[in-house]
Amino acid sequence: MDPGIICFQHCGPKIFCFSLPDSCPVCEKALDNANFSLLPFRVPYPFVQASQYPCAVVIKPTTGDFMNDYFNSKDLHVGVTTSKGTIVEFDKNGLRHHASLQWGQCLLLDRAPGPWRDHWDATLRSVCAEDCWSPEDYRENSHNCYSFVLKFLVDLGYGSLSRAAKSRTHFCEEFIIPRTTSAGKYISLYRKLKKNGIYVDRTKMD
Template sequence: MNTDPGILCFQHCDKKVFCFELPHECPICHTDLSEAQFKLLPIRIPYPFVRAVQHPCSILIKPTAGDFLNDYFNSVDLHIGVTDSSGAVVEYDKRGLQRHKNNSWNQCLVLDGMDESWADQWDEAL
């Protein structure tokens, strides 16, 4: 499953702009971009988000509600989870301790990963 929407970056009027598709005009100064002089040509940036199930023995974060690309602001709470050796997420939420493999962790950031040689000890601790 590919969740990469293709994040683009370009620089115009001394600002870096991130978008999913190039706009017809600069969202900052409203100059027609078809005739613009770019300081940084539009580039596609590496997709930073991962699916938790593909990162066993890791510590992950995601927005408590929604996802990073559509719902996140720096004032929004983040939620932390830990994956076991099979990629199942172990988390604590309002329902208590949860262990599951579901789509709510398909757009998260890996904070740290454990060497897989420690997988048995990692699972035992969870």
């Protein structure tokens, strides 16, 4: 759930908080009727609920959630959604289709627009029907969630996403790292605020 991080600038540095304080933590002047150099705004929450994003590729931490448990991109689990928002994933339990709350806080890697719907579902059905997604077939390092999603994306033939999917390294560099890097900034801000209530960013003073 979006914790509602607020950002504003009063007399200098950017200030982040969950709710606007009565006075500026930098100059201590009252903030009612204050002249903000940057008006308070809500920092965009980067995570989505997978089931609300049909025909999408999504990632989440293998265990726990991004905001509290995410450490680095090695711990990520990837899945896809059908045109109805059902999550399809391959892990040590084999292939599963479900509408899981465990995918309530994930990052959207990409999604296909409406006209792709039928082709998306048909390709997904045909990849799922292949005889290599049982719990016994699963190998943590060599035949895992990425193997399933990348095979699907290559078969799908959907632009740069499918081209990148031919190599796990390219796919990570082009689609995963940029998103986890930007989400990482939000996560570290959230953890600072949870600890201290307010955060003054003195690194980028104008």
